Amino acid sequence: MNSSTHNENDILGKYINPERIEKAPEGMAEKIMTRIQLERAPLIITGRFRLNVVVPVMSAIITLTLVLFAVLFSSPSDNTVISGIIKSIRNLNFTIPEIKMDTFSGFSLPATVIYLVIGFFILTLFDRALNIMFNRRRK
């Protein structure tokens, strides 16, 4: 606390009465409490948490599915329904197109690099699609 009120030389202090502070308008405290009750911060945090969890869960499901398929493709058994599906997929004679590097003069990269680049490109597209989808949901 200062000693302005006791200073005889303080001319301004003579004009100011510290007891004359402006009172807050009626109902201001109630308005503040209503706004506090309406605070949705915990809800927003929960929402963000859910949104953040969806992406890794989806990623894990896709990875597991791919691993599962890889295992099933490598050891097909004759008894299961899946083996029938796998056989019919194999019957499609699906092959990866062979890229002849000789056609690009001055290039001496192995063909796998090209497949990797195409793979990255597809993953980037997939990533952009997911990004747009989740950003829309957030908005």
Place this chain on the structure above:
Amino acid sequence: MDNKGDIFYIGQVLDGKTNAFAYIVERHKDHAYNLALRICGNPEEAEEIAQDSFLKAYRSLTHFKMRSSFATWLYRIVYNTAVSLVRTRKKRVLSLEDFPADATDFIGSGSSEEEAVEEYRSSLVNFALQKISEEERALITLYYYEELSIEEISDITSISKSNVKVKLFRARQKMIGIIEKIEKKNLIYHE
């Protein structure tokens, strides 16, 4: 202001009892509103500033370190909110002619001459406050109305103690100059 009571209620709020914040609001609402009003000079804006400040205080209650009193911490929020709002709006230039010439203008129905003089002086101070910068207004309010020490004012405004003293001195001189001019003008008017 007693800080023990504040600390008790803050503890309650942090324990999840949101309604305990009502006691804190009730204790500090007038001082928060008064500071906001003196800085911005508009009752509607002052109420909004005070409300927003309490809300900001509630949201960041976990960051309150209890190094200073809750009142000082709240004043800092009010000061920052009010000053940034005032800085964004257009400045209104007041002329000395805008102040009523006669103290009798302040006599309301049933009020005594003493009350009228008190009202006149209060209006004079409020008028002079509006003619100085928002930072100076805050310093004058914190020093004269809230009766805070230079150290506390320095803590609220983030201005060094020596600078608070200098700015306070200048603000005081400006206000005295304005008040004297108005009183001189009113004296001429009555002659």
